[in-house]
Amino acid sequence: MSIQEKINQYTEEINNWTPHSQQEVENYRLKFLVAKGIVKGLFEEFKNVSSEEKRLLGKVLNEFKQLAEARYAETKDLFEVSADSSKDSKEQDLTLPGPGFEIGTRHPLSLVRKEIVEIFKKLGFIVAEGPEIEDDWHNFTALNFPEEHPARDMQDTFFIRKQEGNDIALRTHTSSVQVRMMESGTPPFRAIMPGRVYRNEAISARAHCFFHQIEGLYIDEGVSFADLKQTLYHFVQELFGEGTKVRFRPSYFPFTEPSAEMDISCTICKGAGCNMCKYTGWVEILGCGMVDPNVLTNSKIDAKKYTGFAFGMGIERITNLKYEIKDLRLFSENDIRFLRQFETETI
Structure with a gap:
């Protein structure tokens, strides 16, 4: 399978990926973004292609890397917010008064x-x-x-x-x-x-x-x-x-x-x-x-x-x-x- 075919396959996988737990987000990071992950591997393969192919694939490969990193950051943040909200909703007593405002002082x-x-x-x-x-x-x-x-x-x-x-x-x-x-x-x-x-x-x-x-x-x-x-x-x-x-x-x-x-x-x-x-x-x-x-x-x-x-x-x-x-x-x-x-x- 060529580098272009791999990029197309993994791009579709990333676009269709929806995590449901923190472990799934971590698995995604380990698969794509670590030193021995897919992104790093594609760049290693890229070193061995001809100069003409490098001109064609360089931009595509960089865009794929940016997509993989952005998707991780996006889902990681969304998952953490969701987890915090769920945790807060279980632990908070909604009958208690809310936090007060910090009062300023006179100059x-x-x-x-x-x-x-x-x-x-x-x-x-x-x-x-x-x-x-x-x-x-x-x-x-x-x-x-x-x-x-x-x-x-x-x-x-x-x-x-x-x-x-x-x-x-x-x-x-x-x-x-x-x-x-x-x-x-x-x-x-x-x-x-x-x-x-x-x-x-x-x-x-x-x-x-x-x-x-x-x-x-x-x-x-x-x-x-x-x-x-x-x-x-x-x-x-x-x-x-x-x-x-x-x-x-x-x-x-x-x-x-x-x-x-x-x-x-x-x-x-x-x-x-x-x-x-x-x-x-x-x-x-x-x-x-x-x-x-x-x-x-x-x-x-x-x-x-x-x-x-x-x-x-x-x-x-x-x-x-x-x-x-x-x-x-x-x-x-x-x-x-x-x-x-x-x-x-x-x-």
Whole structure:
């Protein structure tokens, strides 16, 4: 019998073969696919045929080999599924409740954001939100940024469209929400503005091109810097625990005057000095100050009648201190091993 005749015979046998047990599948493998099986034997015979026959039979023989292997894989998988289903149907008690769904967890940034919001809500602050795509007026000009201010430079801001007199960009801070609130209402205002912001920075363990902020605004008659200090002191004691020390350092922001940065005693070393606080015992957590009269005027508020304070903090920085997380990139990588560490946290 020639090789072609054998291939035709075995092809018909394979196409008509239907196994009924695992043993039959194994017998098929032993007959066709092992080292001394039919497929291997046909290839050994193929070595001895003439060159002209090899050109004719080579493709046919390869197709036969692929058919034999595919038929084995197909029937083996089908047989295993059938066996598992039969086994499951005999062993399962259908009166029992089904398996439950795995419940996800809150992201650490969501946990801290919620905690901060709850603290300020108790002080009478409402939550306000605004668009992440902003124009130049709300993001810079109304907040007293001079035209030559470095924050307007392309290296800091993601511009979407440059247009004469009012560029469109991804907001660089949530202070733009303050402007929208002041423009659309009348004092008093007492609100916090949580949200995501964007800056064109190199991504590293200490910086990212997007992050989250919470800014606060309080405007009324007779608001003073003492009100600002007491509000933030209360916030720190609530979030980090009683006994946390606070200090204010003079600083500069275009939209506040006077301005300050607020430090707290390092939550990791308790002020003794460590890598997190660069061995100073202090960690900066937010910027703050009295709202500049120019900002009030730009928002159509009488700067002679009303005063106010504003503050802003990065949620990532607060989360770093609260959970001792040293790499900002972990917050956006969705590593399940990292996120599962917060399964027991509640809000």
